[in-house]
Amino acid sequence: xIPGTIWAPRIxxxxxxxxxxxxxxxxxxxxxxxxxxxxFENLKWLSLFGIAxxxxxxxxxxxxxxxxxRPVAFILSGEMAAxxxxxxxxxxxxxVQSEGDLAVALxxxxxxxxxxxxxxxxxxxxxSAGARTSR
Amino acid sequence: MNSILATPYGxxxxxxxxxxxxxxxxxxxxxxxxxxxAAPMFSNVQITSLTGVGGLIELVGxxxxxxxxxxRPVAFILSGFTAVxxxxxxxxxxxxxxLNGGELAALYCFVFLYFVLAGAGPWSVxxxxxRK
Numbered sequence: 001x002i003p004g005t006i007w008a009p010r011i012x013x014x015x016x017x018x019x020x021x022x023x024x025x026x027x028x029x030x031x032x033x034x035x036x037x038x039x040f041e042n043l044k045w046l047s048l049f050g051i052a053x054x055x056x057x058x059x060x061x062x063x064x065x066x067x068x069x070r071p072v073a074f075i076l077s078g079e080m081a082a083x084x085x086x087x088x089x090x091x092x093x094x095x096v097q098s099e100g101d102l103a104v105a106l107x108x109x110x111x112x113x114x115x116x117x118x119x120x121x122x123x124x125x126x127x128s129a130g131a132r133t134s135r
Numbered sequence: 136m137n138s139i140l141a142t143p144y145g146x147x148x149x150x151x152x153x154x155x156x157x158x159x160x161x162x163x164x165x166x167x168x169x170x171x172x173a174a175p176m177f178s179n180v181q182i183t184s185l186t187g188v189g190g191l192i193e194l195v196g197x198x199x200x201x202x203x204x205x206x207r208p209v210a211f212i213l214s215g216f217t218a219v220x221x222x223x224x225x226x227x228x229x230x231x232x233x234l235n236g237g238e239l240a241a242l243y244c245f246v247f248l249y250f251v252l253a254g255a256g257p258w259s260v261x262x263x264x265x266r267k
Contacts (some may be wrong), residue, residue, distance in 0.1 A: 094172035
């Protein structure tokens with residue numbers, strides 16, 4: 001437990017940033033076409049995919065910054081669950097066949113983040129530290 | 136432990152995340168080694184090939200990680216394993232994980248790294264062993 005006590009929350013922050021970056025890519029690809037993905041060409045902003053892209057864009061930025069991590073992660077966990085059931089589950093029960101591994105993994109990681117918070121390297125932590133000193 | 140993880144929900148969720156990550160890894164192992172669930176990409180994988188050895192690590196690691204036995208060392212090995220998988224199988228295709236298909240490997244690498252430090256949580260064989 002000794003190295004874990006200091007470094008586990010820090011690595012939680014690193015994990016949160018990586019998650020945010022992964023998610024941000026999807027948002028950018030869907031809404032702005034960069035990085036260019038064939039599947040997301042000519043996507044309407046107000047389609048199901050476009051709205052998912054907005055969640056991913058805004059959620060990704062907020063996660064990277066670590067701002068409002070818990071509510072954001074909770075919403076994104078729901079988005080990923082919806083993505084899995086709408087987009088992947090009809091193809092196969094097994095995620096390895098339906099290519100839903102990532103959606104499942106993100107869903108549970110976000111769910112964990114919504115309970116564990118964003119860790120020490122986040123705007124949330126800076127905000128609460130600021131609130132403590134100004135009191 | 137730090138205060139956010141000290142809440143009972145946070146720790147239980149840690150175990151839930153561990154179990155689902157383990158199961159997800161396990162099906163990659165069983166698909167490669169046992170051919171179930173059948174994935175066309177993994178038909179005719181030789182056990183001694185790179186993919187086959189990867190499958191063995193996923194199979195054994197997936198079982199241990201799911202039940203939560205020796206979680207920290209297992210997570211350490213799996214974190215390194217997924218990092219290698221990312222750089223060998225995915226990073227060559229494109230810089231962006233979205234285009235090279237390596238998001239899952241990248242994500243797991245960091246999830247496993249977190250488990251090295253955070254441990255298995257309360258719902259694990261490790262926790263039962265500690266209690267004795």
